[in-house]
Amino acid sequence: MMRLGFATRRRGLVSAVAAMLLGAALLTQVGPGPAGASTLPTGFRDNIVLSGLTNPTVLQFAPDGRIFVGQKNGVIKVFQSLTDTNPVTVADLRTQVNDYWDRGLLGFAIPPNFPANPFVYVLYAYEAPIGGTAPTWNDACPTPPGPTTDGCLVSARLSRLQISGNVMTGSEQVLINDWCQQYPSHSVGTLLFGRDGYLYASAGDGASFNNVDYGQYGATYAGDKANPCGDPPGAVGTALSPPGAQGGALRSQSVRRPTGPATLDGAILRLDPATGAGVPGNPFFSSTDPNARRIVSYGVRNPFRMTQRPGTDELWVGDVGWGAWEEINRLVAPTTATNFGWPCYEGTSPQSGYQGAGLTSCQSLYSTPGSVVAPYYAYNHNACVVNYTGCRTGGSSITGIAFYQSGSYPAQYNGALFFADHSRNEIWAMLPGTNGLPDPARLQSFVGVDAAGGAAGHPVDLKIGPGGDLFYVDMENGSVHRITFTAANQAPNAAFTANPASGAVPLTVNFDGSSSSDPEGRPLTYSWDLNGDGTFGDATGTTTSYTYSSSGVYHPALRVTDDQGASDTTSVTVTAGNTAPTVVIDSPGASLTWKVGDPIPFSGHATDVQDGTLPASSLSWSAYMNHCITPTDCHAHLLQTMNGVASGSFTAPDHAYPSWIELRLTASDSSGLTSTTSLRLNPRTVVLTFKTTPGGLNLTNLVVNEAPRSTPFSVTVIVGSANSVSAPSPQPFNKSTYLFTSWSDGGPQSHTITAPAVNTTYTATYRKR
Known part of the structure; x- marks a missing residue:
């Protein structure tokens, strides 16, 4: 999240890490059923309604009742209804889509008069630079460049894709091919149709x-x-340098550039759906720049989800x-240019890393109030959104946003804004105030963390669907959830x-329903179909327990009933007469340690009682970066998959510490x-x-979400x-003013240090004015 990175953390001397962690491992669901691992307000229930998907990222309900789901890899599925368990593949864009870290197919929109208007719209990371031809990288990135x-x-x-029945017909019509992306996060986000038809x-x-x-980066690129x-x-x-640099994150301010064209990065667009203009x-419609x-x-830094x-x-x-704040930004009118300030600002304050770099583009904003x-x-990443026992802090990534209108939910939710965090696995409701707008003083937990640590899956999209209910996409678990209410x-x-x-066989299986x-909190009775x-x-x-004496695939089930007669049923799969393979990673050994850029070779094998030694085609490798809030509180995001091989190699990426x-x-x-x-x-x-x-002056870093820190200090x-x-x-400092003169490593006032192999001290020398 994507390394959908949907989570943010800090790195070295500056805030870090990708916005969404979207790409951790998928656990295919057996079938629709209750989520059962979260807490909701009284009367609400969280149910899985669609499952068996691979990294779903976006959900859309068509006017005719069909449900479209876009997968990160570029495959689009359509379900005929919420009870359909056999979706049809509408389109397969895997060749074109760069499915790597937070990149992939992330935006999908349906016209309000579909299917009379027989098009659907997709927004995705393209597997080539602007003007190039896919595939360039094959969903990977070698080192160099890393x-x-x-x-x-x-x-x-x-x-836009033309749809006939349930499948794409004809060729893809590219409306825009732009958005230069150097790093594998902060990619594209949402597509939606406004009430103005745009x-x-x-x-x-x-x-x-x-x-x-x-x-300033890219020295080894191409x-x-x-x-x-x-x-x-x-x-x-040409590597750029302060104060006049306009690249990198400053692409979000490109429409203000004194020279050079505007880019679409870090921006919200309003377009003609037929042409993309x-x-x-x-x-800025009067501009000569398209x-x-x-x-x-x-x-904006990574406006992953938006709604009207x-x-x-x-x-x-x-x-x-980035390192400190998740934002909900309100664009009141699309006819008025609105600058939300990134990277010069994060939250309501200047972003200290970019402020400290002395960039003209930011300084002009700081000196112009309003x-x-x-x-x-x-x-803030260090604070609970709503305080309750078990609420989460640390890594954060806001990855869903939707307005509730009306339906079966209690009237207090009418006009509420729901928003979700993929890293915290929570969904909150901001109830409306007396003026009808969502009121930050009226926040409540909606899908929260339970006593056992269960939560709202890994939400990456929120939508209002049939019955006015809230639906969310759980990317890692390959499912779509529906939250219903009954009094x-x-x-x-x-x-x-x-x-x-x-x-x-004979296979004796022990069953435990204590997690029901x-x-x-009513008492339950249990009835088994073994x-x-x-x-x-x-x-x-x-x-x-039950003993299966004949080989076969069985589906034992459990029905639980409360003392008022309400019941629920679920089942699992038991395979008798067949044993799962034994899997061994031969190399590397657990003692291997890595540095950024190291190639990490791997090899392994598997044997099976029935099949013997399994061929390489039966093996699948995945490398994950476990991104840690503390050394023991980590979440995984996918780096790379390698299928059908017994051996290979991948490259250790640059990442914030602690991680593994x-x-x-x-x-x-x-x-x-x-x-x-x-x-x-x-x-x-x-x-x-x-x-x-002299000692005690400040240096800018964001290791722990701080403003400039007083020296000396150390970081790992x-x-x-x-x-x-x-x-x-x-x-x-001490009633005097000090001016920077030099760094001990010879670097400029703002620069990047590549961490050496030995502990090192860096000293900035100042002189008194």
């Missing part, structure tokens, strides 16, 4: 999520080409933050485990049974110490990682 070192350049596409699109800055990035997007004031191949009424004519709002407030033209944008619109609401007695949630779930629950023949009553009680790589090997036997084993690989770290002469980083540092100048 995905988070200098980045593999791609672009993005807004296209198409709205959002996209991030495509810049580094590890460091302050103003266009033959030593720094600044590969060609941002002003230099051409491709800007439309009359847009604030990109400027498209832009209605800018200065019902009955208005307002856009409400969830902008994924030039930037503050967030409507922002929440009557709530049905319980049936859940159980089967151990073992496969093996030679009732929303109101042989899978559809007849319950084979056993009662919380636990039981997990290598997983999965094997499938001829009957489809799978087993997975994993290996933890820790990084090599180094301590960087920062001082000033991964060997080989890139770390930004700035020496603010001038700065007052």
Whole structure:
């Protein structure tokens, strides 16, 4: 999240990491059923209604009742209804889509008069630079240039697809191919149709999520080409420097550039759905620059999800933050240019990393009060959005936003704004105030963390669907959830485990239904169908066992009933007469440690009682970066998959510390049974110490979401990682003013340090004015 990165963290001396973690492992659901791992207000229930998807990222309900789901890999599925368990593939854009880290197919829109207007619209990372031909990178990024070192350049596409029945007909019509993206996050975001009939699109800055990035990176890209997007004031191949640099994250401010064209990065667009051109009424429509004519709002970092407030033209944008703040931004009118300030601002304050870099583009905003619109609401990474036992802090990424109108929910939710966080696995409701607008003083937890740590899956999209209910897409678990309400007695949630779930006959399986629950805490009775023949009553009680004497695939089920007669049923699959494979990672060993850019070779094998040694085609490898809030509180995001091979290699990426790589090997036997084993690989770290002469002056860093820190201080980083540092100048100290003169490593006032292999001290020298 995507390394849908949907989570943010800090890196070295500057805030870090990708906005969404979208790309962790998928767990295919057996079938629709209750989620059962979250807490909701009384009367609400969270149910899985669509499942078996692969990294779903976006959901749309068509006017004719069909449900379209876009997958990150570029495959679009259509369900005929919420009870359809056999979706049809509408289109397969995998060749064109760059499915890597946070990149992929992320936006999807349907015209309000579909299917009379027989088009659907897609927004995705394109597998080639602007003007190139896909596939360029094959959903990977070699080193060099390295995905988070200098980045593999791609672009993005807004296209429309003509639909006949349930499938695409004809060829893809590309409306826009733009959005230069150097790094594998802050990619494209949402597509939606406004009530004015125009198409709205959002996209991030495509810049580094590890460091302050103003266009200085890319030295090893495609033959030593720094600044590969060609941002002003230099051409491709010229590394930019303060104060005049306009590249990197400053692409979000490109419409303000004194020279050079506007880019679509870090902006909200309002478009003609037939042509992709800007439309009359847009604030820069009189410009000769076609990109400027498209832009209605800018200065956003990763506006992954946005929605329109019902009955208005307002856009409400969830902008994924960097080291400190997640934002909800309100664009009141698309006819007025609105600058939300990124990267010069984060939350309501100047972003200290970019402020410390002394960039003219930011300084002009700081010196012009009112030039930037503050967030409507922002929440800090170190604070709970709503305080309750178990509420989460730390890594954060706002990844869903939707307005509730009316339906079965209690009237207090009419006009409420729901918003979700993929990293925290929570959904909140901002109830309306007396003026009808969502009121930040009326926040409440909607889908929260339960006592066992369960939560709202990994939401990456919120939509209002049939019955006015809230739906959300759980990317990692490959499912779509529906949250329903009834004032009557709530049905319980049936859940159980089967151990073992496969093996030679006779196979004795132990069943445990103790994880079943009732929303109101009512007592439950248990009834089991152990042989899978559809007849319950084979056993009662919380636990039981059963011996399968004949080979076959069975579907034992559990029905739980509360004391008012409401019940719920769920089942699992047991395979008798077949055992799952035994999987072994032969190399590397667990003692291996890595630094940024290291090739990590791997090899493994699998054997099966029935099939013998399994061929390489039965093996699937995945490498995950476990991104940690603390050394023990981590979440995984996918780096790379390698299918059908017994050996290979991948490259250790640049990443914030604490973090570690997990290598997983999965094997499938001829009957489809799978087993997975994993290996933890820790990084090599180094301590960087920062001082000033005289001592006690401040240096800019965002290691712990702070403003400039008083020296001396030390930070632990991964060997080989890139770390930004700035020496603010001038700065007052002990009733005097000090001016920066030099760094001990010879770097400029703001520069990037590649972490050496040994502990090192860096000293900034100042002189008294």
